[in-house]
Amino acid sequence: MLPVFTALRSSVGKKILMAMTAFSLVLFVVVHLLGNLKLLSRNSNAFNIYAHKMMSLGGLLYVAEIGLLLLFLTHIIIAGLIFIGKRNARPVGYYMNKRLCKPGYNFIGSTTMIYTGAMILIFLVVHLMHFKFGPGIKDGYIKEVDGKSVRDLHRLVVEGFQSFWYVSFYTAVISLLGIHLSHGFWSAFQSLGINHPRYTPLILGVGILIAITLSLGFISLPVLLYFIG
Amino acid sequence: MKNMNLNLLVWRQKDAGSKGKMESYIAENISLDMSFLEMLDQVNEDLIKKGLDPIEFDSDCREGICGACGVVVNGQVHGPQRATTVCQLYMRNFKDKDKIVIEPFRARAFPVIRDLVIDRSSFDRIIMAGGYISVNTGGAPDANSIPVAKEIVDKAMDAAACIGCGACVAACPNASASLFTAAKISHLALLPQGKIERKKRAEKMVSQMDKEGFGDCSNIGECEAACPKEISISHIARMKREYFRAVVDEIEK
Secondary structure, eight states: OOOHHHHHHSHHHHHHHHHHHHHHHHHHHHHHHHHHGGGGSSSTTHHHHHHHHHHTTTHHHHHHHHHHHHHHHHHHHHHHHHHHHHHHHOSSOOSSOOOOOOTTSOHHHHHSHHHHHHHHHHHHHHHHHHTTSSOOGGGTOEEEETTEEEEOHHHHHHHHTTOHHHHHHHHHHHHHHHHHHHHHHHHHHHHTTOOOTTHHHHHHHHHHHHHHHHHHHHHHHHHHHHHHO | OOOEEEEEEEEEOSSTTSOOEEEEEEEEEEOTTSBHHHHHHHHHHHHHHTTOOOOOOOOSSSSSSSOOOOOEETTEETOSSTTOOGGGOBGGGSOTTOEEEEEOOOOTTSOEEETTEEOOHHHHHHHHHHOSOOOOOSSOOOTTSSOOOHHHHHHHHHHHTOOOOOHHHHHOTTOOOHHHHHHHHHHHHHSHHHHTTHHHHHHHHHHHHHHTTOOOOOOOOHHHHHOTTOOOTHHHHHHHHHHHHHHHHHHHO
């Protein structure tokens, strides 16, 4: 007997959940970046129009938000379980420990997943407080879209990026997200049992490419907004 | 070549219950042609002559095929030479006056019994959970009566090369036994005789591995690098597929 719930709690099952939530979250981050690129539009209201369209989804938006929350929670809780399990599995450490770092594997990314992940979580909280629960129309962040008054998110972003400390924090966390993904992408495939002598090196390469592209994409925002305002 | 003198720093622990510590020893007059374990033998002879307790370590075949030996040398599992058990590591890999740190494999599921000797019966229990095929006794079947494709034989053989030394667990930053368990599941699942019980095997062996208190696999690849038989983590992927297959089949029922 192998009930599904028991299976998902096993070492294999945990990583299957980890991988599936990881893929969904990568997809979310990609869509998020594409949306953010509207900030670079010549029309300084483009991002607000985009945001307004999202807000007009109504109930669908709540469904998406709850789904996203569940994805994050699952990913974070399993990460915590794996971290605790790892600490318990080796109560006495080594006096001297030299890692072998076989070429082809990403040692920096793979052994820091919990730390890069924790930093991204801290950023996520700051980020949500800043935008989701941050200043709105009644604080003067107001703009017209289709004759309606909406929250001026564009201004909120641009103002945020005027702070040196915020830009540094943002750039650091996005770089850590890149490191997280540089191992996470291929690792998710491996956790789902996808490994092939020819395609696995390709998946590893694509993962690193995705990590670099996404990081540069996000970091380009404060840099470009600083210059074009 | 001149014989060497080496400074050893070795983990000493009286028994499973007591606290151990690192202790210094000098290995004198060590020949470059000695194996690492022969070097320890000589150090032990000197210790015995002085009336001291020798350093306990495991070994059996001393030709790299039994899986009994295994220590961490200067932070590297089975020592600095890849694809080699520590019994096949030769002293020519070291220089005169070198400092050598020797520790046991570290994992909750591999408790130290004494000095460098660890209890690996957790591996035995994983095998007992399903790492076998059920065949009635009787006359041996004809050789080649069941044809197996060459590529499959090669893959199964790569996995079957596992000697169960525990290097994968010792090298894994998470102390995961995934490579060992995967090698056993993979080896049997690939062959026609093993396919019959593949689902039950994957389920039972994975659940036993979890029960023993090993860590989870984070796909770091240190196990593959440390494995004296160079077993690939592609077998871990196969273990996941085997387990997945067992789960899906259970849903279908």
